Amino acid sequence: MxxxxxxxxxxxxxxxxxxxxxxxxxIVRNNRLRWPVHPYLxxxxxxxxxxxxxxxxxxxxxxxxxxxxxxxxxxxxxxxxLTTHTQPxxxxxxxxxxxxxTLLRYRDPRRFGAVLWYSGSLEHHPLFxxxxxxxxxxxxxxxxxxxxxxxxxxxIKNVLMDNRIVVGVGNIYSNESLFQAAILPTKPxxxxxxxxxERLVASIQDILQRAxxxxxxxxxxxxxxxxxxxxxxxxxxxYGRYNQPCLKCSSPIKKxxxxxxxxxxxxxxxx
DNA sequence: CTTTGCACCTGTTGGC
DNA sequence: TGCCAACAGGTGCAAA
Numbered sequence: 001m002x003x004x005x006x007x008x009x010x011x012x013x014x015x016x017x018x019x020x021x022x023x024x025x026x027i028v029r030n031n032r033l034r035w036p037v038h039p040y041l042x043x044x045x046x047x048x049x050x051x052x053x054x055x056x057x058x059x060x061x062x063x064x065x066x067x068x069x070x071x072x073x074x075x076x077x078x079x080x081x082l083t084t085h086t087q088p089x090x091x092x093x094x095x096x097x098x099x100x101x102t103l104l105r106y107r108d109p110r111r112f113g114a115v116l117w118y119s120g121s122l123e124h125h126p127l128f129x130x131x132x133x134x135x136x137x138x139x140x141x142x143x144x145x146x147x148x149x150x151x152x153x154x155x156i157k158n159v160l161m162d163n164r165i166v167v168g169v170g171n172i173y174s175n176e177s178l179f180q181a182a183i184l185p186t187k188p189x190x191x192x193x194x195x196x197x198e199r200l201v202a203s204i205q206d207i208l209q210r211a212x213x214x215x216x217x218x219x220x221x222x223x224x225x226x227x228x229x230x231x232x233x234x235x236x237x238x239y240g241r242y243n244q245p246c247l248k249c250s251s252p253i254k255k256x257x258x259x260x261x262x263x264x265x266x267x268x269x270x271x
Numbered sequence: 272c273t274t275t276g277c278a279c280c281t282g283t284t285g286g287c
Numbered sequence: 288t289g290c291c292a293a294c295a296g297g298t299g300c301a302a303a
Contacts, residue, residue, distance in 0.1 A: 003296055034279070034299085058297075075297055076281075091281085110280045112297060127299085154274065163298075172296055239296090260276070262294085 002073045004135070004168030005208055007058045009215030010079055013222030014104060015053035017081040018062070021098040022049045030093040034074065034114040037094065044117050045069065045096075056122065057131050057167035067119030070127075074112030080105050081223045132165045135204050140166055146197040149189040156192060157185035158259045160204075169204060171261045172239045173211070177203040179238045184270045185263045186256070238264040 002010065023045040031037035038044055045064075054061040060079075062069035071079070082103040088095065089107070094115060096104040106115060122128045132148075133139040145166070152159050159165055160174040169177070178185045180203035183196055192200070211234055237247050242255040246266040256263050 006296080032280095034297095072297085074280090075295070108280095109282065110295090110297095112280065152273085158274090161297095170296055259274095261296095 002058065002077065003170040003173055003211075004058060005173075005211035005215055007060060007073060007168075008055055008212050009218065010073070010222070011053050011055045011060055012216070013219045014079055014081055017102055017223065018050050018096075018098060018104060019053060020050060021100060021102060022047050023096060024099050024101075025095075025097040027095040027097070028093070029088065029095075030111075033093070033108065033111050034072070035116065037115050038117050041094075041115070041117065056128060056134075057163060058170075059127070061122070067117060068122065070114065070116040070118055070125075071106070072114040074108060074110060074114070076110040077106065077108035077113035079222070080107070080225055083224055130164050131167050132163060133167070135166050135168050135208055140201060140205070142194065142198040142201050145201055146192075146194050149192060149197070152189035154189055155185060155258055156183060156187050156189045156200075157263055159189040160200075161259065161261070166204075168208070171263075172234075172236065173204070173207055175239045175264050176207050176237060179265060179270060180207060182270050185258060185265050238266065240264065 024047075026042040026045050028037050028041055031039070048064040048066055050062055050064060052063045054063060058072060060071040060073075062071065073079070082105055083101075085101070085103055088105070091109040092105050092107045093111070094106040096106070098104070106113075118125055133144065148165050149156070149159055157174050157178060160169050160177070161171065175185065177200065181196070181199040183192065183200060214234060238253055241253045241264060243252045245251065246253055246269060249266065249268045251266060251268045253264050254267050
């Protein structure tokens, strides 16, 4: 479910409700996520205080003085804040309860997500050690992308979705960015010109930025919602629009599989 | 080293 | 209505 804008929206949604608070109790109903949840998570977190809620790639980082609670939402995960404790539903696997009874509830039907405790410094964590640049940082610029892809024989779409190059660009936004930049997803990355990279960087940043802005309107949905909200409907220009008319030139949108992921593009507008 | 494809799960959708 | 296949927004890891 979540790509970077959704994770960032989640961060902004939960942060004001848990920052500065101490963990009181952690209830793990199902520890079988991508990796088993720490068997003594309750003891590990007990009375630790939340300093900040950060994000790196699609990982949420709940920072305490003693270490990080790392949360990944996988494909179907979500977090909500509850001020009154309702009955957990089927896929509500973990409850984080704070001193003032604020409840942070983790739900993940497919269980591709992860909840980890790490007390070292992040750059040493194996999941973070080889992550590429943040797409919305100044490090992600035309020079960086042009250099990074110069020896990549894979398609540009596969490269964009590679965490070691740039993080946070998933299937939806890679499709959308390539359409906006008028570049075919099938194009070998090392065939892109410098000015292609310029448009692509601008498109990725523009699309992610606008999606985060759109998420801002749903921030209230993180508190006391029924669990179906918290994410926001975006209007997509190519993603999921197989055979529908291109919004620029009206020719039918094509669909192919690249790297086992559905890819959508306009054969006329994208070259 | 680069690149590919599998695997992990459950829920939803659409065709018959 | 039921059944079944296909598909879903992620990503670590083994293998080529």
